[in-house]
Amino acid sequence: MSTNSSTTQTSSDGSPEGQQILSHLVNRLLRAEGGSVPVERVTLRVSDFTDLSDQQAADLIDEGEKSGIYTLTRSSSGSATIDNVVSQGEEPEVITAAFGQRQTDGNTDFRILGVVTDSINDALQDAGYTDFRALSEADIDDLEHLTNTLTESRAEAIVAEAKQHVPVGHALAERAASYYAQRSNPASGVGEARVTDLTNITETVGEPRYLSKGWDAGDERGMYVSDVGRNTTEPIPTGLHILDNPDYPGVPKAETHPDASYDALPVDEDGEVIPPAVPIDPRLQLPLDELIAKKLARGLVPIRVVGPRGSGKNYLIKYLCHKTNRGYQSIDVDRATEPEDLFGPLIPDGDVIVPRNGAVKQGLINGDTIVINEFPVMQAGAAIALHRLLNEGTLLVKSHGELVEPHPSARLIITMNPPTREYRDSEPMNSATRGRFRSFEQSYIQDIDEEVETLYPQVNGDTEVVDRTTLKRIVRFAHKTRENENWPTLSTRNLTILCEHIEDGASPKAATKNELWAVAEPNQYPEDAHETLNDIL
Known part of the structure; x- marks a missing residue:
């Protein structure tokens, strides 16, 4: 790889530059978009994070394609989209700050939580909270007054928001364990199937x-x-x-x-x-x-x-x-x-x-x-x-x-x-x-706000997976699909599955695109709805 000023991995002061920033930017855009992103959009965005010009970014992408960093698809008209990327090095802080910390990062900088200041972050670290999972399980009384500014209301907000940063795998494991326990033989503690012979169920329903x-x-x-x-x-x-x-x-x-x-x-x-x-x-x-x-x-x-x-x-x-x-x-x-x-x-x-x-x-x-x-x-x-x-x-x-x-x-x-x-x-x-x-x-729900209020408690348990604003945008798009018979139709059930994908770590737009693809009939093309999706979400 070239070592000129546009492609060097780090600058003289040790800050990440060039291909490292660009590759992680592309990675985040691919995740957010739920698919390929135009090269032009990447080159326009890169100036928000580094001093690279549009042309320098385009040159880096060309170089990266040759070395296997980027996978591109080029159209006959000359436009190109990036379909895949191999991120280079650790994600630079400037990208993390712009797109938010991913659940899998394992970074214990609690300052990304809304009410956590430098002093509160230091106090939490000193108190032995090593990750977001530990913080999400903290007792409010234990957090309160760790610093002069850490009030009860702030402690409650910290615990609530920390739950949103716990990798979903932990929660899924706990849910699976709970269900397994319910379906285990009380004598042995071993899970077992239940086979019910309907003809043997002679018990009748209760009396009025x-x-x-x-x-x-x-x-x-x-x-x-x-x-x-x-x-x-x-x-x-x-x-x-x-x-x-x-x-x-x-x-x-x-x-x-x-x-x-x-x-x-x-x-x-x-x-x-x-x-x-x-x-x-x-x-x-x-x-x-x-x-x-x-x-x-x-x-x-x-x-x-x-x-x-x-x-x-x-x-x-x-x-x-x-x-x-x-x-x-x-x-x-x-x-x-x-x-x-x-x-x-x-x-x-x-x-x-x-x-x-x-x-x-x-x-x-x-x-x-x-x-x-x-x-x-x-x-x-x-x-x-x-x-x-x-x-x-x-x-x-x-x-x-x-x-x-x-x-x-x-x-x-x-x-x-x-x-x-x-x-x-x-x-x-x-x-x-x-x-x-x-x-x-029984038609689909006609009122967007009513569908949002019905879905919100179903898809958000004790941890908010999708905020109301984002959920409302998703529901608004779903209503558009129900009005256009040429598009795949997103039902209320599809929206619960869509939110499940978001809980697993997908971006809202990526989850929506995936569900469109999943329900598409042979004569329907999910891509036809993507422009409207981009306008809404």
Whole structure:
């Protein structure tokens, strides 16, 4: 490598210059952008960090390409983008100061925390805090008064902000350990799988709370009251009775519950399950949780919820079941699903053939709320086998020779995607079957601020992963994708995954680009949306 003034690694006073600064600048820009960056943008930015001119920076990039530092792609028009870089040496302080300390740096200079002064930094070091993890676990009383300016409020701010700089691997390891402990055999302490034979679950859901408490059936304490979304200020009683056994195996659990599983419901900082963002049905103009709860209160009336992927159909139903202690039985079906998959096969038992209960039949017996996802893709025979249940509330299983009158708390809901271009592979629903359902539309959340307030507690636990300002920009971009059918669509579910990537260390823009790529249909090009993304994020 040349040793002239433009390319030397360090200046005469020992400060980093040339290729070292340039390579780390490129590294940070690649991470921030989530992909390649134009050479022109790099050469324009480099003057913010060193005395290199545009031309000197361009020459360094050309030299670096030849020596393997940079990987470039050149277009026929002569423009070039940098796709990869091998950073040279340690990251210069001027780059760290501009872009912020990375979680993996291991640098214990606590002055990057908002309220930490030189004296507070020295005091923390002297007190034995060696890294951000130790500082994040500090007792407020131990920090308070380490210096004359270190007040209780400052100590609290230091601990809170320190958590944001702890490498996520530590938190992930602790979460994994907690889950492993929950799924371990109490006797041996060894993790084990759980296999549940649905036919052996003969326990039924709890009794309505109004009965066990001796209340009047119309007492609001014993029913689901819609108090989220538009009904926050004026809660609406729905008549859907709360059952009295929250520990019934099928009830969706909060993630803090000892029997919670991977699909547990997330909780806020107070340990309360985070409610869904409840959309308004576009035609009935009422909140969807209120509408569905009132239909469920009417007994075994079939309900159909139509909405795009990731719009929260199942989460809303799980939330209602959680709030009312109802068993939640989710069943995914496909084109190969037949009646015996729903109700159970006939199996040999010695010299006789006996029926074995399937998920739908057993759920109806136990009093569960049964949710059949992507219902229209089933063969017509399987759907028609449910007609008597949809019409009369009783299930005739011909192969079993049984007429099942379900438990009085049993309910049936189906979900499906809308018949739009994005879901062109979905089967149309048989009109004879479709007419038997009370149907609702669950669209994506229309209000940006509402979606932000719903997502924020889900993606930020006791440590803020994404601040509200950044999250709002991400949500605003997601709404743009939902308005343009030529772009990949980012659902609410995709946004939670996107924020997970940010927690893992990706920049917001990189995480967004990755999720666009992940959900793109074969005829869609995520790059078409990048210009708008650059304007927003």
